Amino acid sequence: MPGHTVGRSDVVIVGGGAAGLSLAHCLAESGAVTFILVEPPDGPRRPPERTWCYWERGTGGFDEAVHTSWPLLRIHGTDGDELTVDPAPLSYRMLRSTAFERLVHARVARSPGGRILRATADIVRNTAGGAEARCTTPDGRTLTLGARHVFDSRPRHTLPPARTQLVQHFRGWFVRTDTKRFDPAVAELMDFRVPQPRHGLAFGYTLPLAPDRALVEYTEFSRTPLHTAVYDAALTNYSRDILKLGAFTVESTEQGVIPMTDARFAHRIGPAVFRIGAAGGATRPATGYTFAAIQRQSRAIAAGLHDGHVVVPPPHGGRARAMDAVLLRALDTGRIDGPDFFTGLFRRVPPERLLRFLDGDTSPWEEWGIGLRTPIGPMMRSAIELPFLPRRFHPVPRMGGNKR
Incomplete structure (x- = not known):
C-alpha cells in the first residue's frame, strides 16, 4: 500500500521498552512538547x-505500577555465611513491564501533546x-513521522569495540510453593552458594512475592550464555538443594542476557x-x-526540551565508567574472586x-573509601594495563532483554 507522511511533531520516540516508556512518561508530565511513541505491534x-528492578527512596512516580518492594537485602557467601542489610531510606522495587506500560499509556492518554x-x-x-522515522503499520501501510528530534531505543545490531566484554545472563522461574517458604520483607540479592563456573561468577537471586510465591533466578557473569537446559538444571539444584523449597510449581519463566562492556x-x-x-x-x-x-536520562531530556534545548547526558559519569572498566578487567582475568569481591x-x-x-550516585570521596575496601593489588594491576589494551568487536549476545 502506498505510504504517506504524518504531520510533524516535536519528538518521536522509537521503542516501547523501559527507555521509550520512561521518556514518554516524562514528556507527558512536562507537557512542553508534542510527541509520538512508536511501539512494535503484537507479534514476534x-x-x-x-521484570525491571531498582532501588528508590520514599515514594516515586511509578508507585501504582510497582509489583513488590523489599526493605531488606540478603547476601550469602560461598561458605554459606549470611548477611542481611537494611539500606534505609532506600528500598528495592520490582516493576513488571505490563503494569509499567499501562501506567505510561494512561498518562500519555491524558496528555494533549x-x-x-x-x-x-x-x-x-x-x-x-x-x-524522521519511517514505519510500517500492522495493516501494511508505510508512515513517515517527521519531528524536530528522534530518540531511538531499539537494540543495537552491533556493539561498539571494547577492551573487555562479559555478559550477565540469567533464567528465572516464578514459583508457587506448597507451604510458606519465603520472607516477603527480604530480597536475596546474591546467593553465591551455587556452584561457581571456571570463568566468571554465578549466584542465585530470589525475590519473594508472597510467603508462597517468588521469582527464583540463576545468574552468571561470564563470556557466553548457556543453553536453557543448563539453566533449568541449575535452577532445579538451587531450588531443591539450597533453598529447600519442597514441592513447588513453576508458573512462568523469564530469560535474558545483558552485555557488560567497557x-x-x-x-x-x-x-x-x-x-x-x-x-x-x-x-x-x-x-547490569x-x-x-x-x-x-529521561528526566534530563524532558527538562531540556522544556527549556527549549536538547540535553542527552551520558547515563553514567566518567568516574563510574572508569571504575567499571577496571572491575570488568579484574573479573575477566580472574585476578579477583567475584563472590568474595561482592560479599566483601x-x-x-x-x-x-x-x-x-x-x-553511580556517590561522591569522589565516598568512592575513594569504597575503593580502599577492594583487593587493591589486582585492581591496580588491571587499571595500569587498561590504557594499553586494544578495543575490539565482540559478538552481540542474542538471548533476551534487560533485567534491571
Missing part, C-alpha cells in the same frame, strides 16, 4: 513481559529540518537523532542495572552508600 517483534502508534520502525534518519556508547547519531536506554549505554557495565540510569563490599561498606555507589 514485541518482547515478552519483563502525546500519542502512541503501534508500528514497526524501519528507518530512522536525520533530515534537513530535523529527523565500550564507548555514542548517544548521538547526527544533529537530531539520539540513542537512549541500553542502546545509548544506560546499562551499568559492572552490575539499567532502569535507574534510564530515569535520570556488602560486609565492609554501609548498605545505603554501597547501593548509591552501584547506581
Whole structure:
C-alpha cells in the first residue's frame, strides 16, 4: 500500500521498552512538547513481559505500577555465611513491564501533546529540518513521522569495540510453593552458594512475592550464555538443594542476557537523532542495572526540551565508567574472586552508600573509601594495563532483554 507522511511533531520516540516508556512518561508530565511513541505491534517483534528492578527512596512516580518492594537485602557467601542489610531510606522495587506500560499509556492518554502508534520502525534518519522515522503499520501501510528530534531505543545490531566484554545472563522461574517458604520483607540479592563456573561468577537471586510465591533466578557473569537446559538444571539444584523449597510449581519463566562492556556508547547519531536506554549505554557495565540510569536520562531530556534545548547526558559519569572498566578487567582475568569481591563490599561498606555507589550516585570521596575496601593489588594491576589494551568487536549476545 502506498505510504504517506504524518504531520510533524516535536519528538518521536522509537521503542516501547523501559527507555521509550520512561521518556514518554516524562514528556507527558512536562507537557512542553508534542510527541509520538512508536511501539512494535503484537507479534514476534514485541518482547515478552519483563521484570525491571531498582532501588528508590520514599515514594516515586511509578508507585501504582510497582509489583513488590523489599526493605531488606540478603547476601550469602560461598561458605554459606549470611548477611542481611537494611539500606534505609532506600528500598528495592520490582516493576513488571505490563503494569509499567499501562501506567505510561494512561498518562500519555491524558496528555494533549502525546500519542502512541503501534508500528514497526524501519528507518530512522536525520533530515534537513530535523529527523524522521519511517514505519510500517500492522495493516501494511508505510508512515513517515517527521519531528524536530528522534530518540531511538531499539537494540543495537552491533556493539561498539571494547577492551573487555562479559555478559550477565540469567533464567528465572516464578514459583508457587506448597507451604510458606519465603520472607516477603527480604530480597536475596546474591546467593553465591551455587556452584561457581571456571570463568566468571554465578549466584542465585530470589525475590519473594508472597510467603508462597517468588521469582527464583540463576545468574552468571561470564563470556557466553548457556543453553536453557543448563539453566533449568541449575535452577532445579538451587531450588531443591539450597533453598529447600519442597514441592513447588513453576508458573512462568523469564530469560535474558545483558552485555557488560567497557565500550564507548555514542548517544548521538547526527544533529537530531539520539540513542537512549541500553542502546545509548544506560546499562551499568559492572552490575547490569539499567532502569535507574534510564530515569535520570529521561528526566534530563524532558527538562531540556522544556527549556527549549536538547540535553542527552551520558547515563553514567566518567568516574563510574572508569571504575567499571577496571572491575570488568579484574573479573575477566580472574585476578579477583567475584563472590568474595561482592560479599566483601556488602560486609565492609554501609548498605545505603554501597547501593548509591552501584547506581553511580556517590561522591569522589565516598568512592575513594569504597575503593580502599577492594583487593587493591589486582585492581591496580588491571587499571595500569587498561590504557594499553586494544578495543575490539565482540559478538552481540542474542538471548533476551534487560533485567534491571
